[in-house]
Amino acid sequence: MTVIIKKYYLLLILAALVLLPLASPALFSDYYLDLFTKILIFGIMLLGYDILAGYTGLVSLGHALFFGLGGYCAAFTINHFSSNLAPVLAVALIVSTAIGLFVGFFSTQTKDIFFVFLTLAFAQFFYLAAFNMTGITGGDNGITIAKATIGIPSLWTTKIPRPYGFYYLALVFFVLSFAICRRVINSPFGKVLVAIRENEERVSYLGYSIRKVKIKSYMISVWLATVAGVLFAAYQDFVSPGMLHWALSGDLILMSVLGGMGTLVGPVLGGAIIILLGDELSSLTENWMIFIGGFFVLMIIFAPKGVLGVLSNIRWFRNHDA
Amino acid sequence: MLKVDNLCKSFSRLRILNDLSFAVREGELKAIIGPNGAGKTTLFNVITGRFAPDEGAVRFRDKDITGAKPHVLSNLGLARSFQINNFFQNLTVFENVELAVQSRLERRTAVWRDLPHTDGVEARTLEVLDLIGLNEQAGALACNLSYGDQRKLEIGLALGTGPSLLMLDEPTSGMSRFESLSMIELIQRLSERVTIILIEHDIEFVMKVSDSILVIHYGEKIAEGPPAEIERNEEVQRVYLGGL
Amino acid sequence: MDFSALITTILHGLTLGMVLMLVAGGLTIIFGMMEVLNFAHGSLYMLGAYFGYTVAHLTGSFWLAILIAPLAVGAVGFLIEFFSLRPLYGRPPLHHLLLTFGISLIVQNAIKFIWGNDIYSIEMPAFLSGSSSLLGVQYPTYRLFVLLFSVALSILIWLLITKTKWGVVVRAGTEDIETLEAHGIDTRKVFTAVFVVCAAFAAVGGAVVAPMRTVYPQMGVDIIIEAFIVVIIGGLGSIKGAVVGALILGLATQLGAVFLTGFADAAIYIVMAGILLFRPSGLVTETE
Numbered sequence: 001m002t003v004i005i006k007k008y009y010l011l012l013i014l015a016a017l018v019l020l021p022l023a024s025p026a027l028f029s030d031y032y033l034d035l036f037t038k039i040l041i042f043g044i045m046l047l048g049y050d051i052l053a054g055y056t057g058l059v060s061l062g063h064a065l066f067f068g069l070g071g072y073c074a075a076f077t078i079n080h081f082s083s084n085l086a087p088v089l090a091v092a093l094i095v096s097t098a099i100g101l102f103v104g105f106f107s108t109q110t111k112d113i114f115f116v117f118l119t120l121a122f123a124q125f126f127y128l129a130a131f132n133m134t135g136i137t138g139g140d141n142g143i144t145i146a147k148a149t150i151g152i153p154s155l156w157t158t159k160i161p162r163p164y165g166f167y168y169l170a171l172v173f174f175v176l177s178f179a180i181c182r183r184v185i186n187s188p189f190g191k192v193l194v195a196i197r198e199n200e201e202r203v204s205y206l207g208y209s210i211r212k213v214k215i216k217s218y219m220i221s222v223w224l225a226t227v228a229g230v231l232f233a234a235y236q237d238f239v240s241p242g243m244l245h246w247a248l249s250g251d252l253i254l255m256s257v258l259g260g261m262g263t264l265v266g267p268v269l270g271g272a273i274i275i276l277l278g279d280e281l282s283s284l285t286e287n288w289m290i291f292i293g294g295f296f297v298l299m300i301i302f303a304p305k306g307v308l309g310v311l312s313n314i315r316w317f318r319n320h321d322a
Numbered sequence: 323m324l325k326v327d328n329l330c331k332s333f334s335r336l337r338i339l340n341d342l343s344f345a346v347r348e349g350e351l352k353a354i355i356g357p358n359g360a361g362k363t364t365l366f367n368v369i370t371g372r373f374a375p376d377e378g379a380v381r382f383r384d385k386d387i388t389g390a391k392p393h394v395l396s397n398l399g400l401a402r403s404f405q406i407n408n409f410f411q412n413l414t415v416f417e418n419v420e421l422a423v424q425s426r427l428e429r430r431t432a433v434w435r436d437l438p439h440t441d442g443v444e445a446r447t448l449e450v451l452d453l454i455g456l457n458e459q460a461g462a463l464a465c466n467l468s469y470g471d472q473r474k475l476e477i478g479l480a481l482g483t484g485p486s487l488l489m490l491d492e493p494t495s496g497m498s499r500f501e502s503l504s505m506i507e508l509i510q511r512l513s514e515r516v517t518i519i520l521i522e523h524d525i526e527f528v529m530k531v532s533d534s535i536l537v538i539h540y541g542e543k544i545a546e547g548p549p550a551e552i553e554r555n556e557e558v559q560r561v562y563l564g565g566l
Numbered sequence: 567m568d569f570s571a572l573i574t575t576i577l578h579g580l581t582l583g584m585v586l587m588l589v590a591g592g593l594t595i596i597f598g599m600m601e602v603l604n605f606a607h608g609s610l611y612m613l614g615a616y617f618g619y620t621v622a623h624l625t626g627s628f629w630l631a632i633l634i635a636p637l638a639v640g641a642v643g644f645l646i647e648f649f650s651l652r653p654l655y656g657r658p659p660l661h662h663l664l665l666t667f668g669i670s671l672i673v674q675n676a677i678k679f680i681w682g683n684d685i686y687s688i689e690m691p692a693f694l695s696g697s698s699s700l701l702g703v704q705y706p707t708y709r710l711f712v713l714l715f716s717v718a719l720s721i722l723i724w725l726l727i728t729k730t731k732w733g734v735v736v737r738a739g740t741e742d743i744e745t746l747e748a749h750g751i752d753t754r755k756v757f758t759a760v761f762v763v764c765a766a767f768a769a770v771g772g773a774v775v776a777p778m779r780t781v782y783p784q785m786g787v788d789i790i791i792e793a794f795i796v797v798i799i800g801g802l803g804s805i806k807g808a809v810v811g812a813l814i815l816g817l818a819t820q821l822g823a824v825f826l827t828g829f830a831d832a833a834i835y836i837v838m839a840g841i842l843l844f845r846p847s848g849l850v851t852e853t854e
Contacts, residue, residue, distance in 0.1 A: 106839075106843055114846055114848075117798050118838070120791075120835075121836075124831075125836070125839075128829065128831050128835075184433055188424055188427065188430055189433040191424065192421070195410055198410040198412055198413060199409065199411075201392075202408050202479065204392045205401070205480075206393075206421060206422050206479065207396030207426075207483055208431065210393070213431055216431070220433075254668075257664055285679070288675075290676055293670075294672055296664075296671070297650060297665060297672065300661060301654065304661060
């Protein structure tokens with residue numbers, strides 16, 4: 001059922017991600033570096049989303065809420081308090097924990113499609129707030145953010161250099177998130193998540209408190225989305241209500257399903273495909289989503305386990321000792 | 323050990339359980355019989371927290387558990403199996419039972435550690451698999467088991483939680499004569515270790531293994547007592563055993 | 567707020583609610599029968615508006631527009647059902663939601679490709695322009711027409727469902743599909759027919775609303791979210807629930823616009839969150 005990727009392949013991919021940018025500017029231009037930075041930042045969010053949607057089976061259509069929340073927290077903290085990434089992350093995580101617990105507590109009362117739309121309702125509420133409270137958020141015009149810094153205050157700080165600094169920063173956060181998620185999935189907690197996805201009622205008859213487990217799973221995905229939001233806002237020097245819009249949550253589902261849900265690697269792969277493909281296609285036509293839509297439809301019909309599911313059927317990729 | 327007092331439960335206007343009282347002693351095997359639609363499964367559902375009763379009380383080891391949630395009951399040592407298979411179809415047999423065994427750990431939903439092989443989960447899981455006779459199928463997906471083995475796994479999940487009271491809802495339902503033989507043998511073995519409440523259709527089997535029998539009809543108790551007494555009871559013969 | 571303004575607001579709400587009903591009704595019937603959550607239902611509504619616009623633009627006839635649009639969209643609905651939904655029956659409802667989400671992306675971008683990003687409008691027939699006097703308030707005649715037209719259509723659907731043999735099949739289907747199969751009815755044909763008819767009704771909604779709400783590439787997404795909210799607060803698969811939900815949502819939107827100035831769009835989400843918190847499965851649920 002689960003697709004297992006050999007550690008060997010993962011290390012190979014990691015080595016490539018670390019070394020490629022250094023290899024040759026011709027091979028890996030600033031342009032692609034920018035795309036890969038975005039892929040990594042989205043990847044962080046997609047990893048968390050996979051724990052919630054892929055492993056626990058709770059599909060949220062409101063996850064942009066925490067991406068945007070991270071972004072707006074970053075904007076306010078950087079512009080009014082400190083540009084250092086550490087306190088920025090701390091503030092964002094504290095705020096998103098409070099809101100995440102609130103939304104998570106109520107949303108996990110419901111299941112299936114009701115969960116999908118209750119999370120949407122909460123997220124749209126924040127989107128409309130950001131859109132309409134122009135005095136604080138700048139409304140549709142968004143907020144321009146000063147350059148973020150890293151380092152230890154009064155000892156050594158520096159503006160995060162571009163493009164390499166941000167790329168490697170995103171890579172470090174991504175690898176950390178991946179390690180954390182893998183650990184979570186292999187923990188006793190992770191086993192219970194899958195069990196909830198498979199048969200929630202029986203899990204409660206085995207003595208587990210479903211609600212608590214669901215909220216925990218929700219919070220993990222909230223935190224990772226927040227981190228991604230902070231990084232994204234800092235990278236773009238800009239936040240707008242678009243970061244909170246449900247269309248972004250829809251994209252998350254699209255990417256996750258396309259890559260293969262419940263595999264951690266799959267959704268990230270799906271994200272990479274859509275971001276790269278979208279970039280290629282958008283030079284052809286403004287309405288490139290028509291191709292993504294078509295591709296997506298074909299995948300759902302013929303390969304609902306996603307690209308990773310297809311790859312794992314090819315012998316070369318399979319885990320031989322499994 | 324378990325005491326049920328004046329339990330009532332209605333759906334819409336239909337009264338399924340009516341003023342039902344009985345008690346289960348530690349160590350006994352209590353069978354519940356009654357024609358289809360007598361309210362046996364509803365009784366289980368009310369005791370195990372799937373539905374709250376309209377009236378009445380359930381006590382387990384002198385603790386009021388009326389309307390308590392399934393996970394609370396499980397942690398008190400009350401486990402049940404289902405009439406219709408209700409396990410994790412896409413997990414292996416081992417993983418199924420492991421989840422039940424894991425639920426007894428102090429840190430059963432710990433996020434930050436590997437699944438503990440040292441805590442005896444693996445050994446305990448294998449022990450349960452051995453007991454239900456599925457150790458050879460440990461690696462198979464639950465959905466690929468034969469029906470008879472699936473029924474055993476259904477019980478294995480309940481057993482994995484190490485219950486002091488085991489409630490079995492028609493463990494032999496849908497089984498062939500041959501398959502149910504090994505199930506009967508399994509239940510007899512289990513009854514030596516743990517208190518059991520058993521819903522069962524097979525009267526012959528019930529008469530043979532149970533210490534006490536409760537007969538319900540249209541949600542009401544019509545008789546309760548040891549098998550020999552139930553066999554002689556005229557009302558039971560009239561409504562239920564008449565055909566025998 | 568004075569009385570006549572309140573009347574106007576309520577009429578606005580009812581009109582909106584009835585239009586929503588045309589989309590949400592189809593959504594809930596399709597779910598009730600086939601367990602398909604059709605995210606593309608808003609796209610069908612939008613296609614109805616665009617086809618309507620093109621027909622009206624070419625022929626100059628409003629009536630021809632609202633006649634041809636549903637026929638054309640019915641055909642599109644047939645293609646969608648036959649080629650993409652059919653292979654997926656029996657899979658978890660999430661698959662259908664995802665599939666139709668993909669289809670809605672295709673339709674939306676195809677529309678942008680064909681018609682561009684411009685905003686269009688269909689010209690209303692002359693005798694429906696202007697305003698009429700009702701309950702002491704001056705109310706736009708066309709909105710009144712939309713209200714009555716949608717009510718008439720809804721009654722037509724209701725009659726179809728309750729009085730015809732075809733409707734009995736549909737109602738039986740929303741309750742228990744196995745029984746239908748047991749009676750030797752080819753459920754595949756029934757599914758296709760239901761989907762096509764529901765698509766056509768959504769298209770009529772899109773075309774008839776076009777003169778007052780304009781035609782733009784986001785309209786499908788806007789309405790589908792609203793329609794889903796209707797179906798969810800009403801209770802999935804329940805036709806009664808869809809009516810109740812549509813009216814609640816229509817009124818909430820319009821009253822929100824009056825009382826929550828600057829935050830009007832949030833009204834529907836507040837209503838939905840409120841209802842789901844107290845009734846996690848919607849207002850109308852079938853008793854077991």
